[in-house]
Amino acid sequence: MTSTYSLAVVAGDGIGPEVTDQALKVLDVVAQGSGLTFDRTAYDLGARRWHATGETLPDTVLEEIRGHDAILLGAVGDPSVPSGVLERGLLLRLRFELDHYVNLRPSKLFPGVPTPLADPGEIDFVVVREGTEGPYVGNGGAIRVGTPHEVATEVSLNTAFGVERVVRDAFARAQARPRRKLTLVHKNNVLVHAGHLWSRTVEAVGAEFPDVTVDYLHVDAATIFLATDPGRFDVIVTDNLFGDILTDLAAAITGGIGLAASGNVNPDRTSPSMFEPVHGSAPDIAGQSKADPTAAILSAGLLLEHLGHAAEAQRITAAVEADIAARDGQPRSTQEVGEAIAERVATEVPVA
Amino acid sequence: MTSTYSLAVVAGDGIGPEVTDQALKVLDVVAQGSGLTFDRTAYDLGARRWHATGETLPDTVLEEIRGHDAILLGAVGDPSVPSGVLERGLLLRLRFELDHYVNLRPSKLFPGVPTPLADPGEIDFVVVREGTEGPYVGNGGAIRVGTPHEVATEVSLNTAFGVERVVRDAFARAQARPRRKLTLVHKNNVLVHAGHLWSRTVEAVGAEFPDVTVDYLHVDAATIFLATDPGRFDVIVTDNLFGDILTDLAAAITGGIGLAASGNVNPDRTSPSMFEPVHGSAPDIAGQSKADPTAAILSAGLLLEHLGHAAEAQRITAAVEADIAARDGQPRSTQEVGEAIAERVATEVPVA
Ligand SMILES: CC(C)[C@H](C(=O)O)[C@@H](O)C(=O)O
Ligand SMILES: CC(C)[C@H](C(=O)O)[C@@H](O)C(=O)O
Numbered sequence: 001m002t003s004t005y006s007l008a009v010v011a012g013d014g015i016g017p018e019v020t021d022q023a024l025k026v027l028d029v030v031a032q033g034s035g036l037t038f039d040r041t042a043y044d045l046g047a048r049r050w051h052a053t054g055e056t057l058p059d060t061v062l063e064e065i066r067g068h069d070a071i072l073l074g075a076v077g078d079p080s081v082p083s084g085v086l087e088r089g090l091l092l093r094l095r096f097e098l099d100h101y102v103n104l105r106p107s108k109l110f111p112g113v114p115t116p117l118a119d120p121g122e123i124d125f126v127v128v129r130e131g132t133e134g135p136y137v138g139n140g141g142a143i144r145v146g147t148p149h150e151v152a153t154e155v156s157l158n159t160a161f162g163v164e165r166v167v168r169d170a171f172a173r174a175q176a177r178p179r180r181k182l183t184l185v186h187k188n189n190v191l192v193h194a195g196h197l198w199s200r201t202v203e204a205v206g207a208e209f210p211d212v213t214v215d216y217l218h219v220d221a222a223t224i225f226l227a228t229d230p231g232r233f234d235v236i237v238t239d240n241l242f243g244d245i246l247t248d249l250a251a252a253i254t255g256g257i258g259l260a261a262s263g264n265v266n267p268d269r270t271s272p273s274m275f276e277p278v279h280g281s282a283p284d285i286a287g288q289s290k291a292d293p294t295a296a297i298l299s300a301g302l303l304l305e306h307l308g309h310a311a312e313a314q315r316i317t318a319a320v321e322a323d324i325a326a327r328d329g330q331p332r333s334t335q336e337v338g339e340a341i342a343e344r345v346a347t348e349v350p351v352a
Numbered sequence: 353m354t355s356t357y358s359l360a361v362v363a364g365d366g367i368g369p370e371v372t373d374q375a376l377k378v379l380d381v382v383a384q385g386s387g388l389t390f391d392r393t394a395y396d397l398g399a400r401r402w403h404a405t406g407e408t409l410p411d412t413v414l415e416e417i418r419g420h421d422a423i424l425l426g427a428v429g430d431p432s433v434p435s436g437v438l439e440r441g442l443l444l445r446l447r448f449e450l451d452h453y454v455n456l457r458p459s460k461l462f463p464g465v466p467t468p469l470a471d472p473g474e475i476d477f478v479v480v481r482e483g484t485e486g487p488y489v490g491n492g493g494a495i496r497v498g499t500p501h502e503v504a505t506e507v508s509l510n511t512a513f514g515v516e517r518v519v520r521d522a523f524a525r526a527q528a529r530p531r532r533k534l535t536l537v538h539k540n541n542v543l544v545h546a547g548h549l550w551s552r553t554v555e556a557v558g559a560e561f562p563d564v565t566v567d568y569l570h571v572d573a574a575t576i577f578l579a580t581d582p583g584r585f586d587v588i589v590t591d592n593l594f595g596d597i598l599t600d601l602a603a604a605i606t607g608g609i610g611l612a613a614s615g616n617v618n619p620d621r622t623s624p625s626m627f628e629p630v631h632g633s634a635p636d637i638a639g640q641s642k643a644d645p646t647a648a649i650l651s652a653g654l655l656l657e658h659l660g661h662a663a664e665a666q667r668i669t670a671a672v673e674a675d676i677a678a679r680d681g682q683p684r685s686t687q688e689v690g691e692a693i694a695e696r697v698a699t700e701v702p703v704a
Contacts, residue, residue: 154510226601252576
């Protein structure tokens with residue numbers, strides 16, 4: 001069987017293009033010999049385009065992207081652009097317009113990876129971060145800006161529809177994992193309206209998944225456990241903002257954001273899902289070939305998995321694991337890391 | 353000179369009364385011989401009262417409390433009470449009504465304290481968490497509750513008045529510390545209206561404090577640095593919710609919430625400030641004399657400092673440091689820890 005996929009590539013800003021190049025290289029190696037073809041269309045979006053044209057994501061481009069099977073994204077954001085313009089106008093617009101309601105962020109401590117924790121134990125959990133609601137909806141505003149009477153608001157919007165679908169997805173993922181454990185993270189003792197909607201929804205949907213053990217943590221307590229007992233987590237389901245915060249911390253304890261992959265998934269497949277490293281555009285090291293492309297490469301693995309090619313995805317994970325185990329602390333360029341992983345994918349026989 | 357202070361004591365729920373007892377014991381020892389007297393009024397507020405009367409914080413009680421010089425609080429919240437009722441109705445009501453706009457949370461890694469970090473370095477920073485605005489205002493609601501069409505909102509309210517006063521307080525604190533560094537933590541690339549108000553305010557107020565170095569971190573990145581390089585922080589100023597999250601993580605890396613003290617401060621002294629451990633009511637270990645009262649004791653130290661008795665506060669800190677250095681991992685009861693620290697305060701000559 002051969003399959004041809006159309007891939008929209010948004011390399012973006014800063015280190016985005018550098019790490020995306022390596023992810024595409026690895027994807028090509030996997031594709032070869034497995035009957036997969038990825039037809040790529042590169043979209044020039046991000047700081048350069050905004051400076052040149054004032055555009056972040058024109059409607060016509062969004063519609064073109066929508067026609068693809070999947071999206072590979074590098075990173076978005078640049079200090080030369082006012083904070084929020086590209087994040088809201090490009091990255092979040094893609095997530096919202098394409099209804100990426102499952103923002104999937106696995107955290108696994110690979111053997112040999114340096115972690116800031118003295119006694120990390122086994123870390124292997126996945127955060128299912130809601131991707132289309134919460135404080136990220138962009139439903140805020142301000143009056144009397146720049147005066148002593150300025151008032152600025154941010155509204156967190158949460159719907160039964162939106163919470164239930166992501167909670168159900170998280171339960172299904174928990175059900176499919178050996179430990180079958182789901183932790184809801186929120187702040188339902190303060191954000192009572194949103195929090196109680198989440199708690200009630202987890203309780204209700206949980207009835208359909210009697211095998212899954214459920215617990216609840218306030219977001220502040222969850223950060224404590226991520227530092228002191230990360231092994232307690234299996235699947236975390238949480239709101240958009242809490243998920244943002246927890247997954248950076250989760251990345252930090254599992255070797256850093258250089259390794260953290262993510263998928264912005266539309267499980268209903270009504271639009272293409274988008275895969276990107278958790279890290280940002282890192283303008284301080286952009287163009288120096290210093291960025292670790294591993295997170296971008298692992299994100300390409302998540303993309304393969306989403307498209308139904310679990311064995312091919314596993315080849316990437318195995319190659320990354322092997323590469324990490326062989327790391328000796330010597331600095332390597334972005335290309336060198338990408339090539340080393342591509343080489344392993346090409347030559348190593350996958351363990352089934 | 354002798355000074356008499358009136359102290360409102362809200363021991364609260366769970367381990368609250370146990371740890372508060374020890375804090376009061378230590379406070380009494382400090383008071384003896386230093387010419388200080390603390391007249392105490394205990395307020396029976398929390399789960400018991402709510403079950404008995406349905407009251408969280410009656411207006412008349414609030415007015416009585418308002419007449420005191422300071423408040424010592426244990427912990428609030430119990431699983432037998434719907435989540436949010438006591439937190440919003442009692443704890444947050446006190447913080448808001450008494451205009452505790454500076455929620456002060458120092459984080460210091462004392463020698464000998466176990467930390468989950470492999471290489472913590474020197475940790476000594478203070479979080480100035482805004483206490484009267486942001487997503488904590490209770491300005492949310494819900495429609496069609498319990499139906500598939502439920503919509504729940506939470507509104508973060510931020511005013512120039514509210515942000516400026518806490519930012520100015522944080523700058524003054526940074527100015528008074530050796531490193532003179534202030535880090536604003538927010539999420540101004542997503543919560544653009546609130547975030548830009550914070551960023552502009554820090555820039556404007558910063559002009560009055562030319563000696564203070566300023567930087568900015570997104571909240572997600574801040575959690576990474578707390579895990580990988582906590583020594584980079586000196587003073588953090590941040591919003592109410594981000595401060596809640598960061599200070600639990602900060603507590604985790606500096607020995608746990610058993611050691612983390614806090615002050616809900618009204619710097620204008622138009623109402624009494626309130627001092628409490630960062631930890632919650634920990635119902636799972638309540639009544640078992642297992643709780644560590646150190647955080648409550650250190651909070652009494654912050655209370656002394658706020659009332660202008662820095663030398664007496666220092667006696668508490670020194671006694672706690674000495675007690676911690678002598679800990680050998682053997683479990684001690686809440687009383688034993690309290691007595692050991694009280695004993696040290698009574699006998700050790702303070703290093704000036
Ligand atoms: C760049 C930013 C808008 C984004 C987010 O907040 O979601 C990033 O932090 C992430 O986690 O993907
Ligand atoms: C109990 C809760 C309302 C409170 C808060 O969120 O502020 C607590 O977590 C804290 O940090 O003091």
